[in-house]
Amino acid sequence: MNSALVWLKRDLRLHDHAPLHAAQGARAAAALFVIEPAWLQSPEFSPSHLHFTLQCLAELRRELAARGLPLLVRVGEVPAVLQQLHAEWPFQHLLSHEETGTGWSYQRDIAVGRWCRAAGVAWQEFPQTGVVRRLRSREGWAGRWAQRMDAPLLPAPTQFHTAAGFAGAALADQPDLPTLARLGAGPLTQTLQPAGERAARATLLSFITGRGRDYRRALSSPLTAESGCSRLSPHLAFGTVSMRQVHQATEGAMASTPDRTLAYALHGFAGRLRWHCHFMQKLEDEPEIEFRNFARAYDGLRPGDGVPMDEVHAARLQAWCEGRTGFPMVDACMRSLCATGWLNFRMRAMLVSFAAYHLGLHWREPGLFLARQFLDFEPGIHWSQMQMQSGTTGINTLRIYSPSKQAQDQDPQGEFVRRWVPEFGTPDYPAPIVDEKSALKATKELMYGQRAKPEARAEADAVQQRHGSRKAGLPPSGMKRSTGRSKTPAAPSPQGELF
Numbered sequence: 001m002n003s004a005l006v007w008l009k010r011d012l013r014l015h016d017h018a019p020l021h022a023a024q025g026a027r028a029a030a031a032l033f034v035i036e037p038a039w040l041q042s043p044e045f046s047p048s049h050l051h052f053t054l055q056c057l058a059e060l061r062r063e064l065a066a067r068g069l070p071l072l073v074r075v076g077e078v079p080a081v082l083q084q085l086h087a088e089w090p091f092q093h094l095l096s097h098e099e100t101g102t103g104w105s106y107q108r109d110i111a112v113g114r115w116c117r118a119a120g121v122a123w124q125e126f127p128q129t130g131v132v133r134r135l136r137s138r139e140g141w142a143g144r145w146a147q148r149m150d151a152p153l154l155p156a157p158t159q160f161h162t163a164a165g166f167a168g169a170a171l172a173d174q175p176d177l178p179t180l181a182r183l184g185a186g187p188l189t190q191t192l193q194p195a196g197e198r199a200a201r202a203t204l205l206s207f208i209t210g211r212g213r214d215y216r217r218a219l220s221s222p223l224t225a226e227s228g229c230s231r232l233s234p235h236l237a238f239g240t241v242s243m244r245q246v247h248q249a250t251e252g253a254m255a256s257t258p259d260r261t262l263a264y265a266l267h268g269f270a271g272r273l274r275w276h277c278h279f280m281q282k283l284e285d286e287p288e289i290e291f292r293n294f295a296r297a298y299d300g301l302r303p304g305d306g307v308p309m310d311e312v313h314a315a316r317l318q319a320w321c322e323g324r325t326g327f328p329m330v331d332a333c334m335r336s337l338c339a340t341g342w343l344n345f346r347m348r349a350m351l352v353s354f355a356a357y358h359l360g361l362h363w364r365e366p367g368l369f370l371a372r373q374f375l376d377f378e379p380g381i382h383w384s385q386m387q388m389q390s391g392t393t394g395i396n397t398l399r400i401y402s403p404s405k406q407a408q409d410q411d412p413q414g415e416f417v418r419r420w421v422p423e424f425g426t427p428d429y430p431a432p433i434v435d436e437k438s439a440l441k442a443t444k445e446l447m448y449g450q451r452a453k454p455e456a457r458a459e460a461d462a463v464q465q466r467h468g469s470r471k472a473g474l475p476p477s478g479m480k481r482s483t484g485r486s487k488t489p490a491a492p493s494p495q496g497e498l499f
């Protein structure tokens with residue numbers, strides 16, 4: 001390869017990085033990260049996402065510079081940035097990872113493809129998760145996932161041939177990265193977990209060598225999940241660690257630890273890693289699910305879904321976003337999430353179930369708000385889960401979380417509620433914004449009524465065929481492997497917990 005530009009996106013690491021690995025063989029190489037106005041202006045964007053990205057870039061830039069690879073950080077639309085760069089340095093290859101993104105990044109990729117063809121640049125994209133492009137059928141998907149995850153890890157690159165003209169930029173004394181303020185991104189309002197590849201590796205290591213020992217018990221309560229869950233989701237979302245690294249490190253730890261409790265806990269964790277890609281595959285296969293219901297039979301049932309949101313529902317949405325619904329467990333979870341950028345699975349599901357069933361809201365607006373709060377926003381998981389927890393997939397059992405039962409089960413002493421809703425029990429705390437019983441009754445009638453219709457049932461079969469996992473009731477974690485290399489035992493069924 002003569003000259004190669006590595007286009008970094010949500011893959012901000014050195015290890016197990018196919019484009020960087022390939023660029024080592026080029027006679028001249030450089031790397032590029034583009035801060036895209038379309039991203040900054042997208043409704044899912046938050047300053048936290050940018051802050052985390054800039055921190056990852058600062059670390060990666062130093063590491064790459066030490067290996068002779070300049071990491072150029074530019075602001076602009078990608079085709080225009082590539083055009084400008086190409087005029088300075090006519091690179092022949094563009095190397096990047098595949099991305100299962102949102103509507104705007106999909107459109108951007110189309111524009112980049114067009115630019116590459118016009119400029120005579122060969123664009124090569126490498127997979128970095130278990131998501132399969134242009135998948136025809138879900139049959140055999142789990143086997144392909146296992147094959148990719150069991151493939152050997154790529155070592156961190158050691159030395160590049162610096163592209164002439166950028167030699168100065170490969171030195172450590174590069175200009176500072178832009179700040180949030182300079183990019184007009186608004187202030188950082190969340191206290192986030194540490195960013196960067198180093199933090200990702202430390203997080204993974206601490207989890208698989210001991211912190212994860214109590215995982216199965218710890219993951220449901222927001223009190224214990226904070227340290228008992230892996231906390232790898234932002235790292236997977238920004239690519240400071242690859243799914244293959246996490247998978248292989250987990251398998252290795254399971255096989256080598258004499259601690260049977262830890263091995264059992266990691267077994268449960270390993271299954272969840274497969275769900276990550278299983279859900280992302282849904283968006284890859286049907287990008288429209290970012291905007292519309294999996295099952296069209298549910299179209300227009302709730303305000304906000306083609307039907308304008310009336311004042312009552314708009315006020316409910318606002319109270320939910322502000323953590324002022326009068327349901328203490330809901331409010332505590334929302335406030336905790338808004339402050340930290342993270343929440344455990346069960347409490348995320350409860351927040352969405354509350355918005356969908358108690359407040360009668362369609363998933364899109366609440367989903368955009370949550371996307372901005374989640375540091376780990378991953379479009380494929382996010383939109384699939386938003387729909388699943390709102391009952392619009394057509395294939396999953398309607399699962400309604402009772403906030404009072406969740407409070408009893410997951411915060412029996414009221415510690416979490418006291419921490420995040422200190423005014424609970426005083427005149428400053430609002431009364432419940434809906435009557436739980438009647439609100440649920442109305443939504444249930446609506447949803448079950450729709451579900452019973454023959455056309456809804458027929459559509460559910462089509463959704464199952466296209467997106468469902470192939471073993472009844474199990475996500476891909478429970479599927480038989482077609483390759484025999486992995487030692488991961490079948491993951492536990494998520495029945496009753498997820499669906």
Ligand SMILES: Cc1cc2nc3c(=O)[nH]c(=O)nc-3n(C[C@H](O)[C@H](O)[C@H](O)COP(=O)(O)OP(=O)(O)OC[C@H]3O[C@@H](n4cnc5c(N)ncnc54)[C@H](O)[C@@H]3O)c2cc1C
Pocket residue numbers: 219229230231232233234236237269272273275276277279343344345346348349352374376377378379381382385386389498
């Ligand atoms: C409405 C809703 C929206 C969500 N949006 C996102 C999102 O934008 N990004 C995101 O990464 N996760 C999302 N999740 C899934 C899940 O809540 C998070 O992955 C998890 O809480 C992250 O914390 P962790 O890394 O400590 O998880 P762990 O329990 O330690 O799990 C490890 C990894 O397994 C994967 N995983 C775990 N649970 C799930 C699941 N239910 N579905 C898919 N993958 C899973 C994730 O990659 C996670 O990082 C969402 C869940 C719900 C209910």
